[in-house]
Amino acid sequence: MIDVMQIVFGVFVFIFGSVIGSFLNVVILRTPLKQSIITEPSHCFSCGHRLAWYDMFPIFSWIFLRGKCRYCGAKVSPRDMIFEAACAVLYLLAYIRFGLSWELAYAFVLFAVLICVSGIDIDHFEIPYWCSIAVAVLGVSAFFVFPETVWYERLISMGVVGVLFVILVLIGGMGGGDLQLMLGASLLLGYRVFPALFVGILLGAIYGSVKKLRDRKAEKEISEKIKEVAMDWYQEQLDRDSGYVSVGHDDIIVGGISDGNPDIEWEFLDENVWHGLPDKAALSRTLRENITGEREGGFKIYIKEDLVVKVKYSRRMVFGPFLSVGIAASWLYGSIIMDWYIGLL
Numbered sequence: 001m002i003d004v005m006q007i008v009f010g011v012f013v014f015i016f017g018s019v020i021g022s023f024l025n026v027v028i029l030r031t032p033l034k035q036s037i038i039t040e041p042s043h044c045f046s047c048g049h050r051l052a053w054y055d056m057f058p059i060f061s062w063i064f065l066r067g068k069c070r071y072c073g074a075k076v077s078p079r080d081m082i083f084e085a086a087c088a089v090l091y092l093l094a095y096i097r098f099g100l101s102w103e104l105a106y107a108f109v110l111f112a113v114l115i116c117v118s119g120i121d122i123d124h125f126e127i128p129y130w131c132s133i134a135v136a137v138l139g140v141s142a143f144f145v146f147p148e149t150v151w152y153e154r155l156i157s158m159g160v161v162g163v164l165f166v167i168l169v170l171i172g173g174m175g176g177g178d179l180q181l182m183l184g185a186s187l188l189l190g191y192r193v194f195p196a197l198f199v200g201i202l203l204g205a206i207y208g209s210v211k212k213l214r215d216r217k218a219e220k221e222i223s224e225k226i227k228e229v230a231m232d233w234y235q236e237q238l239d240r241d242s243g244y245v246s247v248g249h250d251d252i253i254v255g256g257i258s259d260g261n262p263d264i265e266w267e268f269l270d271e272n273v274w275h276g277l278p279d280k281a282a283l284s285r286t287l288r289e290n291i292t293g294e295r296e297g298g299f300k301i302y303i304k305e306d307l308v309v310k311v312k313y314s315r316r317m318v319f320g321p322f323l324s325v326g327i328a329a330s331w332l333y334g335s336i337i338m339d340w341y342i343g344l345l
C-alpha cells in the first residue's frame with residue numbers, strides 16, 4: 001500500500017529538486033567567471049530581455065515554450081532543462097530509496113555538488129576545487145553520522161583510489177581534479193567508492209570511444225596545421241643557427257590548447273639534446289595566431305635532428321560527469337551492489 005503522504009512528499013521532493021537544479025545552472029554559469037550568483041537578474045542570451053518568473057519555471061517553462069525564447073524566438077539550449085530534470089529525478093530517487101533520513105539529506109547536498117562538477121567540467125575542463133572539498137567535508141562528517149561504515153574502511157578506500165589514480169593519470173585521460181573528487185568520495189563512500197569508480201570509468205570509456213571516432217578527422221586537420229607552423233618555425237631555428245636538436249638525437253615538444261589558447265609546456269623540453277636555445281616565444285606566438293577555433297586539447301611535436309617528423313593532436317575529454325554519475329549511483333545503490341557482489345564470492 002502506498003501512503004498518500006508519501007506521494008505528496010515525493011511530488012514535493014521532485015519540485016524541490018527542480019528548483020535546486022535551476023539554481024545550480026546559475027552556479028555553473030557564474031562561479032567559474034567569478035560573477036555573483038545572486039544580484040544579476042536572468043535574461044535571454046539572445047535578445048537580452050529580462051525573464052519573468054513564469055519564464056524561469058524549472059523544466060516546464062522550457063517544455064511549454066518548446067525550447068524558444070518567449071520574446072525573440074531564439075532557440076534555448078535544452079541543457080539547463082536537462083540539469084533541472086536530472087536534479088529533480090535524483091532527489092526523487094533518493095527519497096524513494098531512503099525516506100526522510102540522514103542519507104536523504106546527504107544525497108541532496110552530494111547530488112547538488114555533483115551536478116556542479118558535471119556542468120563546470122563540461123564547460124571549462126576543470127573540476128573546481130570547492131566541489132572536491134565539499135565532497136570531502138561530507139566524507140569527514142560521515143565518519144560520525146554513519147559510523148556503521150568504519151573509519152578504516154574509508155581510509156583504506158582513499159589509499160587504494162589514490163594509487164589507482166596515479167596509474168590512470170599516467171595512462172592519460174584523467175586529471176588532478178578527477179583524483180581530488182574521487183579521494184573525497186572515498187571518505188564518503190568507503191568500499192562503495194569502487195562500484196562508483198567502475199561505473200564512472202565504464203561510462204567514460206564508452207563515451208571516449210564514440211568521441212574518438214567522431215573527432216578523428218578534426219584532430220587530423222589540427223595536427224596538420226600545427227605541423228605546418230612547427231616546420232616553418234623549426235626551419236627558422238636551423239637557418240639562424242639559434243636552437244635545434246643535435247645530430248643523432250630527437251625530442252618532443254609538448255603543448256596544449258586551453259580555453260582556445262595554444263600554449264607550449266617548455267619544461268618538458270630535453271635541453272641536453274638541443275644545440276643552443278630555440279626561440280620559444282616565436283613558436284608560442286605563431287601557434288596562437290594560426291590555431292584558432294579549437295577549444296581544448298593536447299599536442300606533441302616530434303622532432304628528429306633537422307626535421308619536424310610528426311605532430312599528434314587529440315581533443316581533451318571530460319571524466320567529471322561520468323565519475324559523478326558513478327558516485328551518485330553508488331550513494332543510492334552502492335550497498336545493494338556490494339551485498340550482491342559479496343554474495344557471489
Ligand SMILES: [Zn+2]
Binds near residue numbers: 046047069070071072
Ligand atoms: Zn530572447
